[in-house]
Amino acid sequence: MPSSSKPLSEFLALDKKLSQTGTRFQITAGELILPANYTMNDVTVVVQQGVVSLHRNEGHVLYGILQSPSIFGLAAAANTIRNDYTLIAESDCRGFYLPSRETLKCLDRYQLWREAFYWMAWQTRMLEMRDMQLIGTNHYHQIRSTLLTMIDWDEEIRLRIGVLNYIQQRTRISRSVIAEVLAALRKGAYIEMKKGKLVSIARLPTHY
Known part of the structure; x- marks a missing residue:
């Protein structure tokens, strides 16, 4: 299994048991x-279905856009670090939530520690990849890596989310610098944008 692939069989096992005590939701884009x-x-x-954005409230940092299936707060009851995060639906979404203490009880009752470990290991790998893209790199490489992330999204999501706003919220680079780089990439026919949305990428130069 590639290191970037979601552990889907483990997700299904967790979903099956956690859903038994969860409160279900079905919401539209833009809702919390x-x-x-x-x-x-x-x-x-x-x-279980849909696309969400994860925001850290302190500093108003956008961690990223995540496509289903996804689990957040799997170890919340065991984690003493308290940062405030917000999840926002970026498309129609459905799923469920449950108190974190009930999650730990469920993991213990059904011996789902292996599945939880695999899911959290995958999340750690995704955070490592994000750090490699954004920490210790210059502005162009941060913009480049974010564009490559965006092009992997479903077209429906790409055509809803503005490129400049997303890059700025994810990297905290000034809007003027981002606009300058995007304009240069468009002029060189490296990327195609329409009404501020990313349509396609031909290729992206390694250096700006």
Whole structure:
């Protein structure tokens, strides 16, 4: 199994048991995944269908856009680090959430520790890849890696999310620098954009 591939069989095993005690949701694009009286610190969220964006509230940092299936907060009850995060639907979404303490009980009751480990190991790998793209690299390489991430999204999502806004929220690079690089890439026919959305990538130069 490639290191970047989601452990789908493990997801299905977790989904089957966690869903038995979960509160289901079915929401449209733009809505918060959790009700106002819930926080990501205390729940596990399972997105069975749809696309969501994960935001860190401190500093207003956009971690990324994630396509289903996804699980968030799998170890929330065991994690003493308290950062505030928000999940927002970027398309029609359905799934469920449950208190994190119930998640731990479920993992123990059905001996799903292996499946939980595989899922969390995959998440750690994704964070490592994100760090490689954004930490210790110059502005162009951050913009380049973000464009390559975006082109892998489903077309429906790409045509909804503005390139400049997404790159700025993900990297915190100034809008003027991002606009300059995007204009140069468009002029060189390296990328195609329409109404601020990414349509296609021919190729991206290694250096700017």
